[in-house]
Amino acid sequence: PSPPRRGADACHGPPRHDVRLKDYERDAARRLTEAGVDSPRLCAQLLAGHVLGMDRLHCVLAAERKLTPAELHDLEILTARRATGEPLAHILGAREFFGRSFLVTLHTLIPRPETELLVETALELLPARHPLLFADLGSGSGCIGVTLCLERPQWRGLLLELSAPALDVARENAVRLGAAARLKALRADMRAVPLRAAACDLVVSNPPYIAEAERGEVMDEVLRFEPHSALFSPQNGLAHLRAAVSQAARILRSGGLLLLEHGARQGPAVREFLSSASAFTGIAARRDLAGLDRCTLARKV
Numbered sequence: 491p492s493p494p495r496r497g498a499d500a501c502h503g504p505p506r507h508d509v510r511l512k513d514y515e516r517d518a519a520r521r522l523t524e525a526g527v528d529s530p531r532l533c534a535q536l537l538a539g540h541v542l543g544m545d546r547l548h549c550v551l552a553a554e555r556k557l558t559p560a561e562l563h564d565l566e567i568l569t570a571r572r573a574t575g576e577p578l579a580h581i582l583g584a585r586e587f588f589g590r591s592f593l594v595t596l597h598t599l600i601p602r603p604e605t606e607l608l609v610e611t612a613l614e615l616l617p618a619r620h621p622l623l624f625a626d627l628g629s630g631s632g633c634i635g636v637t638l639c640l641e642r643p644q645w646r647g648l649l650l651e652l653s654a655p656a657l658d659v660a661r662e663n664a665v666r667l668g669a670a671a672r673l674k675a676l677r678a679d680m681r682a683v684p685l686r687a688a689a690c691d692l693v694v695s696n697p698p699y700i701a702e703a704e705r706g707e708v709m710d711e712v713l714r715f716e717p718h719s720a721l722f723s724p725q726n727g728l729a730h731l732r733a734a735v736s737q738a739a740r741i742l743r744s745g746g747l748l749l750l751e752h753g754a755r756q757g758p759a760v761r762e763f764l765s766s767a768s769a770f771t772g773i774a775a776r777r778d779l780a781g782l783d784r785c786t787l788a789r790k791v
């Protein structure tokens with residue numbers, strides 16, 4: 491018998507017209523692992539779902555499906571982008587937050603799972619059925635404010651954001667997710683909020699809070715792709731948190747709630763601002779699932 495023919499395909503895996511979804515996922519996961527990407531398998535599955543227009547369950551069910559040359563071409567381009575460090579949220583154009591898909595661009599911080607703690611705390615501490623007005627200071631993509639409105643049909647909110655392109659993304663998220671009627675998006679610096687005194691029942695903020703000196707600790711992928719104005723704050727990372735406290739002291743009504751996200755080592759400083767503002771009571775830390783001190787709450791006296 492003649493030896494099996496060894497064409498070019500033998501060196502490069504199965505012939506390109508015969509690549510199955512599971513082959514792509516396996517090869518992409520290997521490539522992403524070599525590139526040092528987090529959760530390579532999940533990433534490959536999400537890219538496949540994006541290109542094929544299927545959710546993860548359907549991708550699993552379609553593991554044996556052959557990919558068309560066009561699908562394979564698109565997947566190779568997206569996998570290469572991810573392998574160079576471009577965030578998955580930017581490639582997909584969206585990130586899931588509190589079970590909903592939020593549009594994300596280069597101009598917005600990518601919503602983080604930790605921030606869901608802020609939302610959960612607000613939902614837990616405030617009565618569900620009462621109408622209420624909240625302000626989201628530095629809304630970015632709008633993930634916090636839009637989620638609050640969708641979880642609480644009686645609530646209305648203001649999204650304040652200094653970056654015009656980020657505010658556009660927040661507006662678009664509000665429209666697409668069906669919260670626009672109860673949200674107003676304003677271009678404003680969270681350090682000078684254009685609201686009258688005692689106007690709000692709730693103030694939430696996940697402001698920029700990384701110190702310039704901590705730049706070396708920030709993941710390369712974050713530094714390269716996320717807006718620095720959403721990450722870094724002067725005064726050792728505390729300028730925006732300090733401003734949020736003083737703005738909240740003015741715009742919250744008596745008994746209103748302030749919820750702030752901050753760095754894991756900034757809790758004591760934030761609580762110190764709150765006590766020295768003499769406008770707050772019930773100042774407390776909320777630990778996240780990992781036990782980290784990432785969220786502080788206080789009530790306006």
Ligand code: GLN
Binds near residue numbers: 605633634
């Ligand atoms: N509030 C937005 C978020 O939590 C944006 C935060 C920011 O830009 N620092 O994702």
